[in-house]
Amino acid sequence: MHAAIAGGLARLLPAAQVATATLQEAEHGLTAERLANTDVLTWWGHLAHDQVADEVVRRVQARVLEGMGLIVLHSGHYSKIFRQLMGTTCSLTWREADERERIWVCNPGHPIARGLGRYFELPMEEMYGEPFAVPAPEEQVFLSWFEGGDVFRSGCCWRRGNGSIFYFRPGHEHYPTFHNETVLRVIANAAEWARPRGQWVDSCPNVPESAEAVAPK
Amino acid sequence: MHAAIAGGLARLLPAAQVATATLQEAEHGLTAERLANTDVLTWWGHLAHDQVADEVVRRVQARVLEGMGLIVLHSGHYSKIFRQLMGTTCSLTWREADERERIWVCNPGHPIARGLGRYFELPMEEMYGEPFAVPAPEEQVFLSWFEGGDVFRSGCCWRRGNGSIFYFRPGHEHYPTFHNETVLRVIANAAEWARPRGQWVDSCPNVPESAEAVAPK
Amino acid sequence: MHAAIAGGLARLLPAAQVATATLQEAEHGLTAERLANTDVLTWWGHLAHDQVADEVVRRVQARVLEGMGLIVLHSGHYSKIFRQLMGTTCSLTWREADERERIWVCNPGHPIARGLGRYFELPMEEMYGEPFAVPAPEEQVFLSWFEGGDVFRSGCCWRRGNGSIFYFRPGHEHYPTFHNETVLRVIANAAEWARPRGQWVDSCPNVPESAEAVAPK
Amino acid sequence: MHAAIAGGLARLLPAAQVATATLQEAEHGLTAERLANTDVLTWWGHLAHDQVADEVVRRVQARVLEGMGLIVLHSGHYSKIFRQLMGTTCSLTWREADERERIWVCNPGHPIARGLGRYFELPMEEMYGEPFAVPAPEEQVFLSWFEGGDVFRSGCCWRRGNGSIFYFRPGHEHYPTFHNETVLRVIANAAEWARPRGQWVDSCPNVPESAEAVAPK
Numbered sequence: 001m002h003a004a005i006a007g008g009l010a011r012l013l014p015a016a017q018v019a020t021a022t023l024q025e026a027e028h029g030l031t032a033e034r035l036a037n038t039d040v041l042t043w044w045g046h047l048a049h050d051q052v053a054d055e056v057v058r059r060v061q062a063r064v065l066e067g068m069g070l071i072v073l074h075s076g077h078y079s080k081i082f083r084q085l086m087g088t089t090c091s092l093t094w095r096e097a098d099e100r101e102r103i104w105v106c107n108p109g110h111p112i113a114r115g116l117g118r119y120f121e122l123p124m125e126e127m128y129g130e131p132f133a134v135p136a137p138e139e140q141v142f143l144s145w146f147e148g149g150d151v152f153r154s155g156c157c158w159r160r161g162n163g164s165i166f167y168f169r170p171g172h173e174h175y176p177t178f179h180n181e182t183v184l185r186v187i188a189n190a191a192e193w194a195r196p197r198g199q200w201v202d203s204c205p206n207v208p209e210s211a212e213a214v215a216p217k
Numbered sequence: 218m219h220a221a222i223a224g225g226l227a228r229l230l231p232a233a234q235v236a237t238a239t240l241q242e243a244e245h246g247l248t249a250e251r252l253a254n255t256d257v258l259t260w261w262g263h264l265a266h267d268q269v270a271d272e273v274v275r276r277v278q279a280r281v282l283e284g285m286g287l288i289v290l291h292s293g294h295y296s297k298i299f300r301q302l303m304g305t306t307c308s309l310t311w312r313e314a315d316e317r318e319r320i321w322v323c324n325p326g327h328p329i330a331r332g333l334g335r336y337f338e339l340p341m342e343e344m345y346g347e348p349f350a351v352p353a354p355e356e357q358v359f360l361s362w363f364e365g366g367d368v369f370r371s372g373c374c375w376r377r378g379n380g381s382i383f384y385f386r387p388g389h390e391h392y393p394t395f396h397n398e399t400v401l402r403v404i405a406n407a408a409e410w411a412r413p414r415g416q417w418v419d420s421c422p423n424v425p426e427s428a429e430a431v432a433p434k
Numbered sequence: 435m436h437a438a439i440a441g442g443l444a445r446l447l448p449a450a451q452v453a454t455a456t457l458q459e460a461e462h463g464l465t466a467e468r469l470a471n472t473d474v475l476t477w478w479g480h481l482a483h484d485q486v487a488d489e490v491v492r493r494v495q496a497r498v499l500e501g502m503g504l505i506v507l508h509s510g511h512y513s514k515i516f517r518q519l520m521g522t523t524c525s526l527t528w529r530e531a532d533e534r535e536r537i538w539v540c541n542p543g544h545p546i547a548r549g550l551g552r553y554f555e556l557p558m559e560e561m562y563g564e565p566f567a568v569p570a571p572e573e574q575v576f577l578s579w580f581e582g583g584d585v586f587r588s589g590c591c592w593r594r595g596n597g598s599i600f601y602f603r604p605g606h607e608h609y610p611t612f613h614n615e616t617v618l619r620v621i622a623n624a625a626e627w628a629r630p631r632g633q634w635v636d637s638c639p640n641v642p643e644s645a646e647a648v649a650p651k
Numbered sequence: 652m653h654a655a656i657a658g659g660l661a662r663l664l665p666a667a668q669v670a671t672a673t674l675q676e677a678e679h680g681l682t683a684e685r686l687a688n689t690d691v692l693t694w695w696g697h698l699a700h701d702q703v704a705d706e707v708v709r710r711v712q713a714r715v716l717e718g719m720g721l722i723v724l725h726s727g728h729y730s731k732i733f734r735q736l737m738g739t740t741c742s743l744t745w746r747e748a749d750e751r752e753r754i755w756v757c758n759p760g761h762p763i764a765r766g767l768g769r770y771f772e773l774p775m776e777e778m779y780g781e782p783f784a785v786p787a788p789e790e791q792v793f794l795s796w797f798e799g800g801d802v803f804r805s806g807c808c809w810r811r812g813n814g815s816i817f818y819f820r821p822g823h824e825h826y827p828t829f830h831n832e833t834v835l836r837v838i839a840n841a842a843e844w845a846r847p848r849g850q851w852v853d854s855c856p857n858v859p860e861s862a863e864a865v866a867p868k
Contacts, residue, residue: 110849151360159570326596538801577781585755
């Protein structure tokens with residue numbers, strides 16, 4: 001799955017350097033040095049969320065707040081890193097029933113929707129339904145319609161610290177979702193949208209400003 | 218239609234004083250005096266948006282900014298007052314095909330969803346689809362699923378000035394939507410949510426503050 | 435300090451039951467049973483943030499998401515619970531210089547500003563300055579002006595899950611801030627604003643919906 | 652004044668084509684053709700807001716919703732176009748007293764703050780104070796501190812339709828504010844931030860979707 005995503009991004013974003021990291025690698029492949037050189041991180045996970053080391057989660061969170069973009073895919077809604085950044089449970093409802101999903105663009109001028117039509121479809125996907133327990137999205141890009149009668153806020157944007165976060169719903173492991181050209185296009189667009197916007201380093205609060213005070217005592 | 222809504226509100230909110238106003242009345246029934254004594258105004262309109270006097274629209278807008286709640290129903294999305302308060306086109310897509318609508322609660326802890334289950338259904342309604350051209354909702358209460366394959370942000374909250382605004386999608390004139398008990402419950406909940414929160418009067422900007430200045434020149 | 439706040443709340447909100455809990459108590463006085471019976475929790479802390487047990491923080495977070503209001507005071511910006519709910523560092527700049535603080539109301543219609551004038555002053559307070567590393571506030575109630583040349587977003591509102599969160603800046607332990615009548619009024623107003631809005635319990639995502647599916651397979 | 656701004660932008664954004672338009676020109680220099688070829692419009696106005704033709708305001712609003720960026724400067728807060736896009740009064744308090752203004756960066760990672768320090772100062776400016784009657788900013792970039800004891804949300808971002816809107820406070824006509832290098836840098840940064848993000852044309856709501864319906868009747 002990570003190979004499919006990486007391959008798609010490398011093809012659609014020829015100027016980008018694309019690499020992968022997996023749970024099994026030392027530090028899950030997310031060393032401090034590597035994160036420091038990463039502009040945007042894409043995260044997919046499912047059954048093994050608890051096996052992700054808290055130390056690595058803290059490191060990724062710090063790097064997002066420093067400016068790295070984060071794209072959370074599908075069951076990554078329940079990852080430690082996403083819950084940590086949202087502050088909420090990030091729960092939802094779900095059903096595995098080989099359902100058709102129709103993903104609507106509700107913000108057609110948003111850069112993440114660039115090049116898309118009014119909607120696109122995935123012939124079979126897992127269903128995710130509301131309520132999606134996240135903070136109110138700052139921009140809503142996609143909403144999903146499911147054959148079985150459910151809806152979902154499928155593409156949501158937040159800014160946290162200097163970092164940009166995009167949650168994108170599709171991607172169940174039983175289906176060829178990450179071989180779908182539009183899905184890859186969305187992830188590539190999101191990677192461009194989520195690129196670091198600024199270089200500010202949060203230097204802790206212990207910085208007395210007396211030298212700059214207007215009327216120092 | 219206004220009678221059905223007013224009757225439902227009077228029954229569900231026994232402490233409230235409920236009255237109606239229509240386009241045909243002088244000043245559409247929305248005189249300055251009457252608005253000054255109104256806590257929450259419910260607005261439905263369809264073909265005659267252009268017949269609403271600009272003077273009355275300005276008066277209603279001023280009263281909302283002063284603190285009056287506003288509940289905009291269905292085709293009221295295209296009313297002058299809603300467009301004026303949102304600043305956008307408020308456009309959407311639509312289809313009349315006697316479709317089933319399933320309205321999902323995506324914020325079950327919100328007061329407007331009080332007493333509702335996970336969703337409720339209307340057996341036949343007009344379809345409204347995305348993109349819904351409004352500012353990002355500050356709180357999203359409902360999302361609609363339509364039999365024909367569309368979705369819509371059906372319950373949206375905004376604060377403007379001192380006023381609270383709720384848009385609620387259902388209510389096509391061909392269907393008995395405003396006789397549906399859950400629809401009336403939502404409007405009653407919204408009326409409680411949208412009650413004035415504060416009494417501040419916006420006194421124009423021409424208020425020099427020199428008496429309070431720390432270091433007057 | 436907790437006694438001053440509790441006394442003020444008991445006086446200003448005569449219908450409320452007010453109690454205190456401190457770090458030194460077993461489970462910091464925040465047992466599951468006690469939290470379950472709490473509508474709004476006020477949090478002040480300074481040097482001992484690290485001594486707050488992670489288990490208690492998780493419990494308080496869960497209860498906020500369930501609907502309990504949370505009012506975070508002053509140096510509580512750096513508490514585990516506030517950082518956990520915000521997802522950011524919550525850092526700021528600071529200076530101890532016995533400065534005058536003028537707290538401006540920037541949303542006079544907001545219920546937390548009820549009964550206040552255009553601003554109020556504290557003759558001496560610690561300075562907190564921008565950047566305040568939190569998610570964009572959903573409503574901004576207060577901004578502070580400091581004699582020494584700094585500004586700060588002093589009153590910020592967020593909704594997380596079913597819970598309402600208010601951060602209020604003043605309250606350094608060297609000054610009689612919590613004996614100031616306006617400060618107590620703000621906390622009392624915030625306690626009313628932050629009361630639970632809904633009763634929904636987040637029941638984890640493992641809830642297949644097949645019985646309700648429109649077209650079950 | 653427009654010459655100073657245009658000159659600064661031309662220097663700081665050498666790839667940009669910069670031109671000016673004034674009230675006195677036919678259609679205020681904002682013809683449909685010209686707007687169609689404009690990516691970002693900067694708006695300053697003071698005493699003559701009422702002389703701006705409603706037809707031109709509607710045209711500019713439509714073009715913003717289509718994707719053009721809009722930067723509103725200083726007393727432009729009271730322009731028809733800004734009030735139209737915000738939906739609120741956009742009022743504030745003010746005082747002319749040759750006061751020092753210190754403008755703080757409260758979102759240092761935001762592209763509009765690129766290249767700035769923690770704050771910058773204008774030795775003399777008109778004071779603008781809270782409450783600033785606008786919808787809650789989606790991103791807050793600057794806050795102002797005034798010598799006389801006031802504060803103001805000096806740099807505010809909103810998205811409306813496809814368009815990006817930035818309000819920037821400084822710029823009273825009695826002072827050389829638009830010759831200040833940091834002020835020009837902010838406007839140039841804002842012009843880059845506000846460039847059109849998407850090409851979607853809002854095609855009115857009258858677009859039945861029956862051909863795409865899942866289950867047409």
